[in-house]
Amino acid sequence: MFQKLKKTTYIPTGKPVLIWDGTCGFCKFWVTRWKLATGDAVYYTTFQESAQNFPDIPLKEFKKASRLIDLTGTIYSGPDSAYKLYEFVPSKDYPFHRWYKKYSAFRWLSDHAYNFIAKNRPVVFKLVKILFGNNPTNLKLYWLLYIFCILLFVFMLFQ
Template sequence: MFQKFDKTKYPPSEKPMMVWDGECGFCKYWVTRWHSLTGNSIVYKTYQEVAQQYQDIPLKEFKKASRLIETNGAIYSGPDSAYRSYTYTKKNHPWHQWYHKYDWFTALSDHGYNYIAKNRGFFFKLTKAFFGTNPKRLQPYWVIYLILFLAVFYVLLKFL
């Protein structure tokens, strides 16, 4: 499981910074998506580029989870880094508040994030199958799969 950090002594000076794994296709897909939604309000850097700037965060922890580091030094880790990044979009999603309000949501998010992080290759393939290859323009392929599944299920029930 990834470790959470509250603050860093080395915050970015101008804008919040999302730090992610530049060698991960799954990560790149979703960071591209977040960047398209947040515009220039967040700086996106790989941990390979900036980890040495954050001496109070071990390199092994950057490898485990993304980090959103704000200009006041606050750090949001793992799923909360993604949830917090959505507060910089035009639509204010409730996930960041839920993460801090509901223990069950925090636990589900953290364990889900950890599981996905350990199986990034599989989930990258699944992401592309469900949403398409362009993260800036998600396609609802999962709806087609759901309709096909329900149609097959209906046919089986009807004739069995």
């Protein structure tokens, strides 16, 4: 499981920074989505490019989970980094970060789901592409079609 780090003394300037694994296709897919949503509000970089700028964060922790570092030096780790990103989406109010902080069951489920995904990135990435398509800038909701086909099949079985 990834470690939840609290603070860094190497505070970003200008805007918060999300640090992610540049070799991970799953990560790149979702970072592309988040960039579209947050615009210029967050700086996105890989740990391969920027880990040396945060020497108080162990490299092994960058390899385990994404890290969002805000302008106070607070570090949001794993699913909390993703949820915190939604606070930078203009004109939308997503509750995920509040839920993560407030509800221990939501936090536990998020942390364990994130850990599972992190350990199985290639397989989960294939599943993401099956459900949403290959282009993160233009999601296709294929999963709706799959559910419809399954329901149609079940309906036909019981006729």
